[in-house]
Amino acid sequence: MKKRKIRRTMGVFFTTFLLLQIILLFLYKAFIVDIAKKNEENLVENTLQIYHNTMEGVLERLDDNLDLLLGYRLLLTQLNGENNLEKVKAQYKMLQILKERCKDTKEADAYAVVNCKDNSILIQRNGNITYDTIKDIKKYLQKRNTFDKTPTSGWTSTVMGAQVYLVKYYNYGANTIAVLISEKRLDSLLNYNDMSIKEAAFYLTDKKGEILCASGKDWAYGEEIENLQKQDPSISIYQGSVLEDAYQMYYSVKSSEYAAYSTSGIVIFGFLVLSLLFFGTIVWYMQKEIFRPIADLFWVSRKIHSGDFRARAEYNTNSYEMEEVKQAYNDMVQTILEMRGQKYEQELRMKDVQLKYIHMQLKPHYFLNALSTINSMVYQHEEENVHTFIQAFSQNIRYMFRTGLHTVPLQDEIKNAEGYLEMQRLMYRDCFYVYMDVPEELQQYPVPQMILHTFLENIFKHVISIDSFTTVLIQALWSFSGKEVYLKLELYISQGQFSQEILDFVNKDMEITEKKDGSGIGIKNVKEVLKMMYEQDHLLYLENLEPEGTKITIWIPKTLKCTDEEKDEER
Template identity: 25%
Template structure:
């Protein structure tokens, strides 16, 4: 007994599909892990930097406070400066200066030798450096000039604080107090203040900015990165108010900092995995081109056969592959294509002819409905000698029948159908001598819309035959308006009367999509119209009947708007 063949996909297709679906999540996982690692390394680097800056700010704040206190105490309370008075001697001044330098030297031991101190006594015009100079002589002269200018121009009654000052092209922090004509100054360069931060890795384009408490930058250690590079650098703000400092530090640093090598190593692992995925993808692509694509082309060409003509089908190659099996199938299919296409066209044409015959039959079924009544009326008028009425009736009737017998097309302009309906009403008013109030409220822009012939007359004729008006006259109105459905344009035609309305079972059947077929043949006109609409539009139309609460009935037809 032969083994049953498997109907599942080929093994190669399954393997390729599994390989592809395995590679995709691997790449996604590595991207997610790399992104998370980048975020975590950045966070750790920022945290490390924040801890270092916090320690630095705390130490610097203590030193600045200590120096400020030392300067204040020395100039206000320390008797070491008492010899600087107008009745003193030069030797006393020299000894007092030496004592001041010793006092400052002791202070520098605890606060740092980078802080320079200067003393100025205006009454004796004495300016001395109270600490070892770390600047050249030209800068020293500029410092001296600034101290003297500040003494003469600055009001010291508003309080004291460390202020930025540019002297000789360098930025310094400057603290000065004047008391009883004696000015004591402490000065330190920004570069010396930044020295403890020199070991922090900020990156090749990292920089530190000093900003005043109102946000103005007065010093920047390096040029900030520009272009895309600036997005790779963090900007961290350390407020001076929070640390008790007279300035705010703004630090731009490499996102990864000291952890960059770790991330680089992990990124290389990711690149290796990505390279492996690309190799796998290349293998999948090569297999796809050599095996799967020819099969897909074969299948696609098969699906195109329905849209090709006989000549195109006969010349169609289902595959251009070098696979022998597919070429054999191609030759066998080409021998069958022509016959299959011919049979398909014959069946389609037969169905089309059948539909045209059914439409024509339904139209012809409508035409004879009114013939005999019109001829009988004309005969009666002639018998009574009313020749003018008979002549007028004959004119209306000829126009009516001329249109009726020429309505063999599937569609006619709405204006022609309206004119035909009005001719019918003229005939009825002469034949029945009834008072019929007719109105047509349709804009001229709708008159070129194409509708099936004899569509309106069916329902108007139904009103004349069956409607029992509530008042003295029968009222008939026809309206037309736009209707939009699924972004497509339709025209809505509504035919109303003031009769007794439709029976509920008729409305129910129409709502349920049923035909109004009875043994007596009543409502055959409505049924034929619905069938015609079905044949011409398929399901792309709406038709329903309704009764008004104030009396009367309405027929609503919605069909695609075709000019």
Template identity: 20%
Template sequence: MRKLKLWLNSLRFKLFSGLLFTIVPLIIVLLIINHYSAQVVRNQVAQSNKNMLSLYMGQIDRNLQEVDNFLINLSQTNLDLLDLDTDRIANENNYNKAKLRLFQTINNSVSYYKGIDSFFIYSSLNKDLLMTQGFGSSFDERNQVANEIVKMLQDSSVTPNVYRWYTWQSEGNHYVYHVIKTGDVYVGVWVDAKKLMIPLQLIDLGSNGAALLTSDRLEPMSHGELIAQKGIHLALTNQAYTLSGTNADYLVMGEPSKKGNFYLFALIPEETALEKLPYLQRISSIISIGAIVFLLMFVFYMRKVFLLPINRIILAMRKLGDGRWNSQIEHYPTSTEFSMMNETYNRMITEIQHLKINVYEEKLMHQQAELKHLQLQINPHFFLNSLNIVYNLATVKDFKLIQEMTKCLVAYFRFMFRSNSYLVTLKDELLHTKNYLRIQELRFPGILSYQIEAPDAVLSLQIPPLVIQTMVENAIKHAVNMDEQIRIDIRVNTEEDDDNQWVVIHIEDTGAGFTDPILELLKSNMDLTSEEGEHIGIWNVKRRLHLLYSDKAAIDFYNEVGKGACVRIRIPADVPPTGGE
């Protein structure tokens, strides 16, 4: 909640909100006008084409009604149909005469009805089909149509109806038929759906538009590839149109036939419908796009010129708040005002760093009392545990170990109370550390072991006291337990590079190693000390090394596989310390 309040009160939010409150309402109004104009045009185009579909469907229905009247009159008044309803073998002469007269009747009538392919009469008793064929049809076409008609009449799902036309599909072809049954004689008409759709070709629906007929199951009789490619869904609704297609970019309108179980659909691309939008509507679209582009450009400009410099200053101040006093702002091209702010900030940080160093140095120059407080702290638990060990040894009268323990304690405290020793030799530091390890070895018999290795050439090197012993003490504190043996190794060696020679001190133990959170803290440059005094010895070592050697000395903490916690101290061997504490 606090972060939200800060963000709402930020200059960035106020700047952008003011700009948005100015531009966004304008864009919204223009978009509403654009949407409303498009909706009006869609409705007008849809209503116009809906009326046209009704007109064409009415024309088709009227043509079909005329054919219906002929079929009804033929089925109810022509007596020759009775002869076809009798066994052909019983009276073949009358059967053939009736068949001839019926053929002449339907053949003379087929030319009067537009769009009709064929009239047919079928005697189911004699399995005899009598049909006409349109002008110009080949023998194969007539034979194919005859087979389709017989197949259709033998289909159990086909139900003759006096008033309804139906669709039939076979091998990708679509047909429309009407059948009236008189006894066992079927009188019907057969139409290729392509002929019904010839007038629809006159409708201008654009280059990607289409008009088509569908079955009662809304299966398209043409333009199937277009419908599948565009993902158009055919459906009849009470609305003037529906938007369909993969991108909802087609206006779909349908009109049912009053005479048959089929429908007439028009598919109009939206781009064709909206190409007649008013000029003002297009101008509003351009203005909307221009406003959005202007907003994006303004945001980019303000971010580069105004917000990024502020963010750099804020980021540097946050680093400063986290204790990183070297968080200066890098020089980069910016406005004059921000350049002055950055230079002032960097100068202030430099002065603060110098002041902080001076304060540290002044504190470190206080006499032995402050020195003892910072770097020569006596662990009361260590002192009491050592006395307790002496007491226990006296109880068992192990005078030899009492003498050794007392001797080690005297040497330990003599080194600790060397008030004038701001620097000691590496040899003295190692002897003190060895003495400390021997005390701990007596404290943990059979648990703790150690080894110290150092070349003679580096033993005279001057270093701050307790640098090694502090790390050893930390290892014993966190690694030694009564369940398993622990070993501490101290190795001193030298390294050389192009410019300098270094003394490298390794303190390693075989414990569990540093935990990830502790290891992350130790690797950072932040103050590790807590209210309970945790890690104060490590902090003092790092601070004193920095004051004496600046950035030339380094101390690293890591875990080594198979060994445990490792501390690596790197000190220049050929560069004397810059001062003493």
């Protein structure tokens, strides 16, 4: 197939476009008046349909709410009852229901329940209905109560006070349930102040065509809509029905004056030529400064998607914005690559810390010591103690097997700690005393699982012995730092001292050498777990007391940043 020059092809396109513009110019002169008139008619019909749908929707919603109120038949029956206490309760409940209906449908000015038996009225209203108007509403509804079951008025109009109202009511025994829409509310629904056609107005009439309300200025209640057109023949009136012809909606429009266009054809032709030249310049500029850079970004993205992470945008442009886009794109690619590397490293650290934390809880010597204790008590015929020990041991193991980088309520951690202490009391008898001070409001505070168990196990491993008596105090309290809320756990141990290496590692972030006997591993893992889960440093602090003893302080933030479940979901 023969290739064509782009310049020649574009010349044909531009020439054809120019000829079409000239033809359109003559067609425009011939049909502009007719087109404008049809457009106006379509606009009027569409606008009338919009306002019709608005009114239809409002009245239907109010109908539904009135049906809903009628469904509270027990309350309505209690309003007629002889028991004053039940009647007062029913009135209060009904007022609350009316209040909810007013909030649900702001188009209604009032919901009212009138009891003709005791001459009372329950009403929820807005500012369009004054206190004096309530008497008129009450009188109007009382006259229409027939003490029959659920006859309805349908929507009807009436004048109360100085305003016109649309009213619909149900009679249920001595009660009349009604919803009212004032003239002001209808006017706000009809008058949006955004009409595209000048000198246009909406009218809402009854079946007879008598005006109930309108968005225009010159009208009177009860005036026939036909009189408007008789008074001003230039008005065109369009009609639509509301609620299956219960009401009529009219849209009056001042007929447009379609003046002939007198603009010189030569001047228009010159502007057409200039517009074409300007159009060509725009196409050239967009090709050079926009389309080519975008195409370059597209191909660079394809290369990166294929695994070539060294690819970068390198187009040349005189546009400041596209130069900024290029720089931002290259920076974004570099940032994404760095973040991928950081995320990969974080996941490796997460897995390593999780495995260490789980391994720390499942040490063989813990189970061997427990089995040795059970064997000793069996040998000494301490059957009751064996039963107690095994029960506490099984609960502790069950709790331990759920361990991981997640939180549990503080009360669960306390309960597990108490079970562990019960086991130790059977082993160490009266060699220690543990007191826990945990306020009721902190029982459900989320804490990392096994955090108390880890420190208690270290205490029994390195501090408590049968040759001395040790006291341990565990205290939980609130702590605040700026806008952050913390749970502060304090552990006081009456004996033992931390080594300087452990203190420097925890409090000053200095390196620590892992010992062959495993000392310090538990504290190191707890520090890493806190940092990983809450993404904060210095949540653990150790100190030696004088003359003897230690204090452990743990701050647990309210907001959790990372758990093993979240990591699994991300993957």
